[in-house]
Amino acid sequence: MKIMKFGGTSVGKPERMYQVKDLVTTGDEPTIVVLSALSGTTNALVGIGDALSAGDKSLAKHRIDELHAHYKQFCSELFRSDMAMKEGEKIIQEHFEFLAILLKISFNDAISKDILAQGELLSTKLFYTLLQELQIDAVFLPALDYMSIDEYSEPELPKIREKLSALLAKYPEKKLFVTQGYICKNHRNEVDNLKRGGSDYTASLIGAAISASVVEIWTDIDGMHNNDPRIVDKTRPIAHLSFDEAAELAYFGAKILHPASIWPAQQFNIPVKLLNTMQPEALGTTITANVQERGGVKALAAKDGITAIKIKSSRMLLAYGFLRKVFDVFEKYRTSIDMITTSEVAISLTIDDISHLEEIKLELDKFGTVEIDHNMAIICIVGNLIMEQQGVLQDIMGSLSEIPLRMVSYGGSKHNVSVLVDAAYKNQALQSLNEGLFDF
Ligand code: ADP
Ligand code: ASP
Ligand code: MG
Secondary structure (H helix, E strand, C coil): CEEEEECHHHHCCHHHHHHHHHHHCCCCCCEEEEECCCCCHHHHHHHHHHHHHCCCHHHHHHHHHHHHHHHHHHHHHHCCCHHHHHHHHHHHHHHHHHHHHHCCCCCCHHHHHHHHHHHHHHHHHHHHHHHHHCCCCCEEECHHHCCEECCCCCECHHHHHHHHHHHHHCCCCCCEEEEECCEEECCCCCEEECCCCCHHHHHHHHHHHHCCCEEEEEECCCCCECCCCCCCCCCCECCEEEHHHHHHHHHCCCCCCCCCCCHHHHHCCCCEEEEECCCCCCCCEEEECCCCCCCEEEEEEEEEEEEEEEEECHHHCCCCCHHHHHHHHHHHCCCCEEEEEECCCEEEEEECCCCCHHHHHHHHCCCCEEEEEEEEEEEEEEEECHHHCCCHHHHHHHHCCCCCCCEEEEEEECCEEEEEEEHHHHHHHHHHHHHHHCCC
């Protein structure tokens, strides 16, 4: 069985949904199709939730009406038969009535998650109706029946496997299944989600849960590029990446993949392919365990919204156990650390989740002087055995000679060098590294 996930732009126009239909009906292998919301929908739903949480019901209503009109238009262009058109209108009516009810009740976090779920519920129902209209046999698999996260928002893979396998076992003869990306149930059995961009994560989790032959992520670009195409003028797709390289790039900002979407596939050694819905014949990127290739820098990514924390203490001098005490503070507040550098009297580290920063700072103050810098960006340089390549570090530093570096991390793995810069220098750093490290 294979997994084919389609992102927002791949389903964002009626004609694209027809392209998706063509792609999922070629080939004989049973397929689970994972769909995101139509492009722009989740952002619009975030806007509705924001207006409601600010108590601005008239703005929320205006945003709901705008989105409703968009869906009515979409539906009128998608279906050809009266029956399918009626069914489509019914689906849209049902979901927008639900949103209208929320205008009348008091807002809370659980409701905001319910709002966000509407996008994937709508896209999958409309696509499933299209398949029915075209008499393509398929099964609708509601993600809320099998996808779940625990109290720490971590997916519960064994439970997901058990529930999904039981659902699939009901349809041994069926070849095509349609399900929602992104949405799930949480430990309170409320509707929740896998965070923005989470449909990739859904696809990889499903792949791992059922030991799929491949997880295909279909999007609007021909694979993982060597640099962020939204920022840098010249980029090119990379044919092969290892799981480690792809995970690193995803985690450090390559938007094409959700940050956590590689580990489930990696754990079960399932190849992941990044493919272009608009150009299906393009090679794309294949991500597997081992990539037998020469060394060298393959790609860059950048993650902003980073906070750097420096703890300076003379007590660190010749002392042991100091790092443990510092790390214990971060563990206590479940805050993960991305980069670390140390000197004999100071530690610098970075975090991206600052929800417990105040408490963390109070505890760190006991160890020494604490300095905090917000608005930093990590630039992550990934490649195959780059540490063994002569001159790579020199090329990196040479390219960044005009940019003040706050931290450098080298030697943590053979595949990665990371630098921390003020976010204001992020674009310049990506552009200069592109010129210094790649031949175009
Ligand atoms: P989808 O809606 O299909 O999930 P996304 O917008 O989440 O698509 O991801 C695809 C986008 O990621 C591309 O259009 C591109 O602008 C952006 N992107 C950022 N970094 C990279 C990269 N290194 N390689 C390819 N795409 C990237
Ligand atoms: N629709 C969700 C989002 O926009 C999930 C996804 O597209 O992967 O974040
Ligand atoms: Mg995405």
